[in-house]
Amino acid sequence: MHSAQGRAADELLRLQDVHKVYGRSRNAVAALAGVSVGFRRHTFTAVMGPSGSGKSTFLHCAALLDRPTSGSVFLEGQDLTAMNERALTKLRRNRIGFVFQNFNLLPALNVVDNVTLPLRLAGRRPDRRLVNEVIERTGLASRRKHRPGELSGGQQQRVAIARALVTRPVLLFGDEPTGALDTQTALEILGLLREAVDGGEQTAVIVTHDPVAASHADRVVFLVDGQVSAELERPSAEQVATQMTRLGAWARTQRPAGVTPTDAERVG
Ligand SMILES: Nc1ncnc2c1ncn2[C@@H]1O[C@H](COP(=O)(O)OP(=O)(O)OP(=O)(O)O)[C@@H](O)[C@H]1O
Numbered sequence: 001m002h003s004a005q006g007r008a009a010d011e012l013l014r015l016q017d018v019h020k021v022y023g024r025s026r027n028a029v030a031a032l033a034g035v036s037v038g039f040r041r042h043t044f045t046a047v048m049g050p051s052g053s054g055k056s057t058f059l060h061c062a063a064l065l066d067r068p069t070s071g072s073v074f075l076e077g078q079d080l081t082a083m084n085e086r087a088l089t090k091l092r093r094n095r096i097g098f099v100f101q102n103f104n105l106l107p108a109l110n111v112v113d114n115v116t117l118p119l120r121l122a123g124r125r126p127d128r129r130l131v132n133e134v135i136e137r138t139g140l141a142s143r144r145k146h147r148p149g150e151l152s153g154g155q156q157q158r159v160a161i162a163r164a165l166v167t168r169p170v171l172l173f174g175d176e177p178t179g180a181l182d183t184q185t186a187l188e189i190l191g192l193l194r195e196a197v198d199g200g201e202q203t204a205v206i207v208t209h210d211p212v213a214a215s216h217a218d219r220v221v222f223l224v225d226g227q228v229s230a231e232l233e234r235p236s237a238e239q240v241a242t243q244m245t246r247l248g249a250w251a252r253t254q255r256p257a258g259v260t261p262t263d264a265e266r267v268g
Pocket of ligand 1: 022023029030031049050051052053054055056057058
């Protein structure tokens with residue numbers, strides 16, 4: 001589908017003119033300053049940008065973990081910003097999976113109990129066949145009864161991915177999901193995310209600082225000062241790194257000499 005209309009119909013998630021301001025008056029910081037971007041179904045997108053460019057804020061607003069100050073977030077055409085907290089919590093539990101840099105597993109629970117926790121929180125009875133399938137897909141079959149403290153970082157991240165996939169979400173968000181892993185383990189984790197997208201069920205959006213991780217995505221969206229400043233389709237790691245260098249230099253030239261990034265980001 002190449003027409004603008006076809007593309008819009010294929011879109012799972014859209015942020016429309018999203019602004020997020022933290023604090024008030026003289027202390028206000030515009031973390032997102034009018035972001036409009038769409039994500040097509042069954043695609044894998046990496047969001048990159050210099051430190052403080054708004055990546056985490058973007059992810060939190062896209063998942064409605066944090067409400068935008070203004071603008072809309074549409075999931076399958078439905079405006080999430082118009083929903084109340086209860087409806088949003090339900091939607092997040094059933095439609096959205098998260099993977100974090102530091103895994104965020106519960107240390108007292110074994111692998112199976114960590115993986116099935118979102119189902120129990122959502123009041124859904126774990127379907128044993130689906131749970132087994134997810135545990136096998138993520139390579140954890142021999143680790144079912146282990147607790148997180150008995151697992152390597154890569155294995156813990158596999159548990160986190162299994163936990164994110166067990167509700168069969170349409171959207172999978174990752175906040176630096178490979179940030180705490182060595183190169184080889186990071187590649188394995190990216191492979192699992194890629195599989196989730198190529199397998200046809202999920203659409204993935206991750207924030208990363210790593211050009212190699214970003215090169216596994218279908219598309220890389222670059223943020224600078226809370227705005228989308230560039231995009232690359234299926235770039236190599238080298239192209240991503242070059243773009244990051246350019247953006248870092250660009251971001252620095254936007255600030256008056258002697259003004260720190262934090263000061264420059266203040267508004268009002
Ligand atoms: N809770 C908050 N209160 C005030 N300011 C905030 C808050 N969260 C983020 N900010 C500010 O918003 C801007 C964007 O922050 P954000 O964490 O989204 O950037 P980032 O690109 O994820 O940064 P990094 O790569 O360093 O993690 C920064 O100037 C940051 O200081």
